[in-house]
Amino acid sequence: MNQRLQAPLSQLHESDAFARRHIGPSTPDEAHMLRAMGLASRQALIEAVVPGNIVRQTPMDLPPAATEQDALQELKTIASRNRVFKSFIGQGYYGTHTPGVIQRNILENPAWYTAYTPYQAEISQGRLEALLNFQTLVCDLTAMPVANASMLDEATAAAEAMALARRSAGARSDVFVVHPDVHPQTLEVLRTRAEPMGWCVATPSDHATFLTALAQPHFGALVQYPSSTGAIYDWREAAAQSHAHQALLIAATDLLALTLLPPPGEWGADIVVGNSQRLGMPMGAGGPHAAFMACQDSLKRSLPGRLVGVSIDAQGAPALRLALQTREQHIRREKATSNICTAQVLPAVMASMYAVYHGPNGLRDIAQRIAQLTAALAQGLENLGFALRHSTAFDTVTVHAPDSALNIATRALLAGVNLRKVSESELGISLDETSTTADVALLLRLFGAEQPPVIDAATPPRIPAGLQRRSHFLTHPVFHSHHSETAMLRYIRSLSDKDLALDRCMIPLGSCTMKLNATSEMIPITWPEFAHIHPFAPADQQQGYAQLDQQLRDWLCTITGYADVSLQPNAGSQGEYAGLLAIRAWHASRGQAQRTICLIPSSAHGTNPASAQMCGMQVVVVACDAQGNIDMADLQAKCKAHSDKLACIMITYPSTHGVFEDAVRPLCELVHQHGGRVYVDGANMNALVGLAAPGAFGGDVSHLNLHKTFCIPHGGGGPGVGPVCVAQDLVPFLPGHAAAGKPAVVGAVSAAPYGNAAVLPISWMYIRMMGASGLRHATETAILNANYIRVRLQDAYPTLYAGPGGFVAHECILDLRPLKESSGITAEDVAKRLIDYGFHAPTLSFPVPGTLMVEPTESEPLEELDRFIDAMLAIRTEIQRIQDGDWPREDNPLKNAPHTAAQLLQDAWSHPYSRTEAAGHKQLAAKYWPPVARIDNVHGDRNLVCTCPPIEAYLS
Ligand SMILES: *Cc1c(COP(=O)(O)O)cnc(C)c1O
Numbered sequence: 039m040n041q042r043l044q045a046p047l048s049q050l051h052e053s054d055a056f057a058r059r060h061i062g063p064s065t066p067d068e069a070h071m072l073r074a075m076g077l078a079s080r081q082a083l084i085e086a087v088v089p090g091n092i093v094r095q096t097p098m099d100l101p102p103a104a105t106e107q108d109a110l111q112e113l114k115t116i117a118s119r120n121r122v123f124k125s126f127i128g129q130g131y132y133g134t135h136t137p138g139v140i141q142r143n144i145l146e147n148p149a150w151y152t153a154y155t156p157y158q159a160e161i162s163q164g165r166l167e168a169l170l171n172f173q174t175l176v177c178d179l180t181a182m183p184v185a186n187a188s189m190l191d192e193a194t195a196a197a198e199a200m201a202l203a204r205r206s207a208g209a210r211s212d213v214f215v216v217h218p219d220v221h222p223q224t225l226e227v228l229r230t231r232a233e234p235m236g237w238c239v240a241t242p243s244d245h246a247t248f249l250t251a252l253a254q255p256h257f258g259a260l261v262q263y264p265s266s267t268g269a270i271y272d273w274r275e276a277a278a279q280s281h282a283h284q285a286l287l288i289a290a291t292d293l294l295a296l297t298l299l300p301p302p303g304e305w306g307a308d309i310v311v312g313n314s315q316r317l318g319m320p321m322g323a324g325g326p327h328a329a330f331m332a333c334q335d336s337l338k339r340s341l342p343g344r345l346v347g348v349s350i351d352a353q354g355a356p357a358l359r360l361a362l363q364t365r366e367q368h369i370r371r372e373k374a375t376s377n378i379c380t381a382q383v384l385p386a387v388m389a390s391m392y393a394v395y396h397g398p399n400g401l402r403d404i405a406q407r408i409a410q411l412t413a414a415l416a417q418g419l420e421n422l423g424f425a426l427r428h429s430t431a432f433d434t435v436t437v438h439a440p441d442s443a444l445n446i447a448t449r450a451l452l453a454g455v456n457l458r459k460v461s462e463s464e465l466g467i468s469l470d471e472t473s474t475t476a477d478v479a480l481l482l483r484l485f486g487a488e489q490p491p492v493i494d495a496a497t498p499p500r501i502p503a504g505l506q507r508r509s510h511f512l513t514h515p516v517f518h519s520h521h522s523e524t525a526m527l528r529y530i531r532s533l534s535d536k537d538l539a540l541d542r543c544m545i546p547l548g549s550c551t552m553k554l555n556a557t558s559e560m561i562p563i564t565w566p567e568f569a570h571i572h573p574f575a576p577a578d579q580q581q582g583y584a585q586l587d588q589q590l591r592d593w594l595c596t597i598t599g600y601a602d603v604s605l606q607p608n609a610g611s612q613g614e615y616a617g618l619l620a621i622r623a624w625h626a627s628r629g630q631a632q633r634t635i636c637l638i639p640s641s642a643h644g645t646n647p648a649s650a651q652m653c654g655m656q657v658v659v660v661a662c663d664a665q666g667n668i669d670m671a672d673l674q675a676k677c678k679a680h681s682d683k684l685a686c687i688m689i690t691y692p693s694t695h696g697v698f699e700d701a702v703r704p705l706c707e708l709v710h711q712h713g714g715r716v717y718v719d720g721a722n723m724n725a726l727v728g729l730a731a732p733g734a735f736g737g738d739v740s741h742l743n744l745h746k747t748f749c750i751p752h753g754g755g756g757p758g759v760g761p762v763c764v765a766q767d768l769v770p771f772l773p774g775h776a777a778a779g780k781p782a783v784v785g786a787v788s789a790a791p792y793g794n795a796a797v798l799p800i801s802w803m804y805i806r807m808m809g810a811s812g813l814r815h816a817t818e819t820a821i822l823n824a825n826y827i828r829v830r831l832q833d834a835y836p837t838l839y840a841g842p843g844g845f846v847a848h849e850c851i852l853d854l855r856p857l858k859e860s861s862g863i864t865a866e867d868v869a870k871r872l873i874d875y876g877f878h879a880p881t882l883s884f885p886v887p888g889t890l891m892v893e894p895t896e897s898e899p900l901e902e903l904d905r906f907i908d909a910m911l912a913i914r915t916e917i918q919r920i921q922d923g924d925w926p927r928e929d930n931p932l933k934n935a936p937h938t939a940a941q942l943l944q945d946a947w948s949h950p951y952s953r954t955e956a957a958g959h960k961q962l963a964a965k966y967w968p969p970v971a972r973i974d975n976v977h978g979d980r981n982l983v984c985t986c987p988p989i990e991a992y993l994s
Contacts, residue, residue: 053103057812060554060804061819062899068819071826071900080818084729087821087845089700092735098596098728103809106558112806113799116589117567120582124477125456125572128434128468129266130192130221130789131324132316133570135471139523140318140391141564143530144384148751151384152540152555154547155344155755158879159359160351160870160936160968164533165387165754166358169346171516172314172328172390174985178511179296180289180310181303182332184984186343188386188756189329190378190608192290193227193789195311196220196260198342198376199288199331200228201652202309203258204237205375206337208284211255215240217248219265220290223777223789228260230773230785234622234654245271252279263291263302267427267466268434270299270505277306293317293330293389294471295432297402298409298499298507309333313789316470318392319385320564323583324573324790325608326757326797328386338362338982342376344755348987349978352934353941356987357970361978372638372647372657377611379645380745380760384753391530394520398512404471408433409499411478412469416500418482418491427464431500434468436460437485450484456575514986536969538878540751543966544902546827548849548881548891549643549694551724551746553820555800558807559749562799573790574778586798591761593805597813598720598740599733600763604772606786606793610721613741613760614649614688616787620739620764620771621686621715622653623784627771633713635680637687639668641695641885646688646719655685666695666839668705677712684714686739691718691732692725692847694885695839696824696893706736715739720763723747724895725821725848728814738765748801757794759801819896820848823903827892830907834914838889849893851886858888861920862927865890868913873936874958875909876966909958925950931958939967 063071068080077083104112125133136145144150156162156169169187176185189195200214214237216225225241232239240256242248252259259280264270273289280287286308294316296302302310315327333341339362347361393401409432416426416435427436439446440463447465450457458466467481475493482491512518520529538545545552562568571580591603607613618636625633636650639660647657658676661669668689677684687709692698699705706716718737724747726732732740744750745758752758764772774782778791792798808816828837828850835852837844854865865888869879881891894903916932919925927933929949937956947953959965 054812055105056807057815061816061896067900071822075825075829083822084818086843088729089698091703092730094730098810100593100596100810103812104806109803109806113562116585117565117582120567120571121579122566122570123454123456123579125575126467127456127458127572127574128466129458129574130313131321131572132470133472134316134318136318137395139526140388144388148541149534149539151751151753153537153754154545154752159973160970161538161873163358163969164536166346167533168387168390170358170986172386173346174514175390175393176330176332177985179293180332181301182310183335184338185330185332186341186345188382189331189343191325191789192313192329193224195329195331196224196290197227197231199309199311200258202340203286206340207257207286209257211257213238213240213256215251215256215259217261218242218244219267220260220262221266226776226786230787252276255283256285258286258288260288263289264295264432267436267460268431269428270430272505274305294405297405298501299505300507314389317389319388320569321572322569322796323571323792325794326382326385328382328389343378343381345984347978348983349974351973352971355970357973359973359978371644372651374648377645377648377652379611380609380758381756383755394517395526397517397521408469410495410497411473413497413500414493415478417497419485422486430502436464436466438464446484516986538966543877544898544906545878546880546892546894548893549721551895553895554897555749555751559800559803563796568796583792583795586802587792590798590802594761597727598763599731601766602769603761603763605761606773606788607760607762608788608793609758610741610743610760611645612787613762614645615652616762616773617717617739617741618649618653619784620768623771624768625685633683633685635683636685637676641693667699670701677708681712684712686715686717688717690722692722696846696849696851697839697841698847703736721746727817729817744801749804750797750800757797759794816896823894823898824848824850827894831910834911849891852890855888857917861917863917863932867932870972871913871932871935873968876959877906877909931956936968938971
C-alpha cells in the first residue's frame with residue numbers, strides 16, 4: 039500500500055490539504071524520483087537548478103493556505119458584495135439564458151474545459167467540429183464567405199479588422215473613419231491600437247458628417263449595425279463610398295439582430311466583427327466571450343486568429359484541422375500581422391451549441407420577441423410624451439429626458455434596474471432574451487406611467503420595411519437535428535468523446551503548463567453574483583469584483599516582485615502588448631520617443647516579435663549560443679549599436695529552452711545601462727513562483743498567463759487572462775479604461791475594464807488554497823517532474839539543452855533530429871504515435887524544429903509520468919526496429935500513426951507489423967481510439983472549406 043495512505047490523519051496538516059491534492063507525487067514518490075537522479079532531497083535539486091543569485095530570500099507574503107471549503111466560503115463573501123441588478127445597459131452586453139444542457143455539459147465539463155488548442159487535430163475532432171459550427175454560424179448570419187474560430191472581444195476584433203483593412207486596402211491613406219455611434223469601448227481600443235502605428239482615427243460628430251468624411255481619402259471605416267444607441271441604418275451608400283476610395287468597410291454587428299436584418303455580406307461590408315456573448319454566455323462583468331471576425335474571400339489569407347478547415351485523413355475520410363495561418367506568429371514572427379495565440383474557444387463552442395440547440399427558427403423567435411417588446415417599450419415611452427433619438431430599433435431605444443434623466447436613472451437604481459446614461463439628457467434601454475412584459479411595464483413606470491401599462495407583446499418591430507432579412511441561414515442539418523435535450527446531450531457527449539483532454543491523460547505541452555484545473559477552483563465561475571454582472575454596471579454593484587481584482591493583483595505583485603498589475607489583457611499576447619505600450623509611453627514621457635528598438639532572442643515565442651511590431655517597434659534579433667543561452671557578446675554588440683534607440687529587450691525566463699540562464703542579472707544590467715527596459719515573458723512562471731521573482735532580479739515588466747501557471751483551464755484554446763505586471767516607475771502607464779471611468783495615459787487594451795473577469799475566481803481560489811508554501815512546493819515539484827522525465831529518457835532521447843549539472847527547469851526538449859537521419863522518423867511521427875499509446879503529444883518543433891518539448895507540471899502523479907516514459911521508451915524500441923531494417927522506413931507503426939479502430943478491424947491487413955503492435959496501448963479496454971487517421975494538411979489548404987460541408991461529404 040502507498041505509504042501516504044497509511045499516514046495517520048493527525049499527521050496531515052490541514053493547511054496543505056489542497057496542495058496535497060493539487061501536487062501529483064506523494065512524499066515516497068518524490069524520494070523515489072530523487073533517487074533516480076542521484077539526489078538526496080528536493081532542496082538539493084532546487085539548489086542545483088536555480089541560480090543562487092536570483093533565489094528569493096524571504097517567503098512570499100500571502101495569506102496561509104485555506105481548505106477548499108474555507109476558500110469557497112471566503113470567496114462567497116466577496117461575491118456577495120456584487121449586487122445583481124437587471125441591466126438594460128446594452129452597449130454590447132446582454133442578459134441571456136444559458137441552456138442548462140450547455141452549462142452543465144460544456145462550461146462545467148472538464149472534457150471540454152481542460153482541452154488544449156487543437157494543434158494535434160487527430161485528438162481534437164470534437165472541438166474542431168464545434169468550432170466549424172461556430173464559423174458556419176457566423177458566416178451564415180453575416181452572409182460572409184469566411185469566419186475565424188473566435189477573437190478575444192469585440193473591441194480588439196474591430197482593432198484587428200482596422201489593421202487588416204490597412205494592409206489590404208488599395209487606398210494609400212492613414213485615415214480610419216469611425217461612425218460616432220459605435221460602442222465607446224470599441225472606439226477607445228481602436229485609438230490605443232492606432233496610435234503607435236501612426237494611423238489617424240477620425241470620429242465625425244454625427245451621422246451626416248460621417249457620410250461626408252467617407253468622401254475623403256481613408257483606408258477603412260467602421261460602422262455599428264444596429265448602432266450603439268439603437269438605430270438601424272442602411273449602410274449600402276457608406277459601403278459604396280468607401281469602395282470608391284479603395285477603402286474597406288467594417289461592420290460591427292450583433293448576431294441575434296442579423297436573424298431579422300439584412301446581413302452585412304448582402305450590403306457591401308468587407309469585414310464583419312462582433313461578440314457572440316448573447317448566444318448563451320453570461321455577461322460575467324465583461325468576459326470571457328467569443329468575439330468573431332468574418333471577411334470577404336479575397337482577405338482570407340490575411341485573416342487574424344485561427345481558422346478551422348475541412349481536409350481528409352490518410353484513409354481519405356473527411357477530417358478537420360486548423361487551416362492556413364494556424365501559427366502565424368510562429369512562422370512569420372516580426373512580420374506577423376497579429377499576435378493572437380490563446381483566443382476564446384470555450385465560449386465559441388458554447389455559442390455554437392446555443393445555435394445548434396435553438397436552430398434558425400428558435401434564434402429568429404428570440405430576436406422577434408425582443409424586437410416586439412422593444413417596439414412596445416418605444417410606443418409606451420412615446421405615449422408618455424418622451425422623444426426617442428431614433429425612429430428605428432431592434433432591441434435598444436435612446437430616450438430624450440432633458441429634465442428628468444438623472445431622476446429616472448436614480449429611481450431605476452432604487453428599483454434594482456440599470457439604464458445606460460448616454461448623455462446628460464439621454465437614457466438608453468436595451469432589452470434581451472431574458473426581458474419580459476413585466477420588465478417593460480416596470481421600465482414604463484420608472485418613466486412616469488401611473489397606470490400599470492398594458493403591453494402588447496405583438497407590437498410590430500421598428501425595423502424599416504426595406505431592412506428585413508430575406509435570406510436563409512443555418513440550413514446545415516446540424517442546426518436542425520439536436521433540438522430535444524436528449525439529442526443535444528448526446529451530440530455534446532459524442533463530440534467530447536472524440537477528444538483527449540486532461541480528464542483522460544497528461545498533456546505534457548512545453549510552454550503551455552497544462553496543470554490541474556481543480557473543481558473547487560471552477561465552481562465559483564457560475565455563481566450568479568459573478569456571472570450576471572454587466573461590465574458597465576455602476577461601481578457600487580461591482581464591489582465584489584473590485585475586491586477580487588485588488589486581492590489578486592496584490593498577490594501577483596508579491597509573487598512576481600512587481601509594483602502593480604493590470605488584469606485587463608485577455609491573453610498573454612495582450613499582456614505583452616500592454617507591457618510594451620507601457621515601456622513605449624514611459625520613454626515618450628521622458629522625451630525619448632526615438633527609443634523604438636526591441637531586442638528579442640532567436641529562441642523567443644512568436645507572439646513577442648508580433649507584439650513589438652504592433653507597438654511600432656523594430657525587432658532586432660539576438661543570437662543564442664551553442665548551449666541555447668542568449669549570446670552575451672552578441673547582446674553587448676547590439677546594445678552598443680542601438681544604444682540611443684534601445685527601447686527594451688524581451689526575454690523569457692527560464693528560457694523557452696527550459697533552462698535557468700545564469701547570466702540573467704548581468705543581462706538586465708547591461709540593457710539598463712543602455713537606457714532600455716527589460717520585459718520578462720512570464721509564460722514560464724510555473725518554474726519561478728516561490729523561488730524567484732522577475733521584478734526582483736532585473737525585470738521591469740512581465741505578463742503572466744493565468745491560464746498556464748494559475749490554473750485557468752485552456753478551454754481548448756481560451757479563454758485566458760494575461761495580467762501585465764510593472765515596476766514602480768511604469769505604474770502610471772498601465773492601461774486605463776475611460777469607458778469605465780478610469781482614463782489613463784495608455785488607453786484600454788480590452789473591451790471590458792477587468793478583461794475576462796468571470797474566470798478570475800479560478801486563480802484566486804488556487805492561490806488562496808495553496809498559500810506561499812504550497813505554491814513553492816508546486817514549483818519545486820514541477821522542476822522535479824521534468825528532471826525525472828529527462829533522466830529516465832536520456833538514453834533513448836537526449837535532452838537538447840540543460841543547465842550546469844545537466845539539469846533542466848520545468849520542461850525539457852527531447853532532440854529527435856539524430857533519429858530522423860538514421861530512421862526517417864520525425865518528431866511529428868512520434869507525436870502521432872503517442873496518440874496510439876493514449877497521450878497528447880508534447881509541444882512539437884517549438885522552439886527548436888525537429889524536437890519535442892515536454893512539460894509535465896507538478897500535478898501529474900508518478901504513475902502517469904511512468905506511463906508516459908514507458909510509452910516513449912516503447913516508441914524508441916519501435917524506432918530501433920526501423921533502424922535495424924525490421925520494418926521499412928515508409929511502412930511502420932510510426933509513419934502510419936495514429937491508427938483508428940476501423941483500420942484495425944478491417945479484414946485485410948497488409949502492413950509488416952501486427953494489429954496488436956499497431957494498437958500501441960496494451961490495455962485495449964482502456965484505450966483511446968482516435969476517430970481519424972493522420973490528417974493531410976496540404977490537401978485542406980489547397981481546397982479551403984471553412985464552414986460545415988454539405989452532409990454528403992460525411993456520408994461518402
Ligand atoms: C503561451 C505563450 C505566450 C502567449 O500567450 P497567450 O496567452 O497564448 O497569448 C507567449 N510567450 C510564451 C513563451 C508562451 O509560452
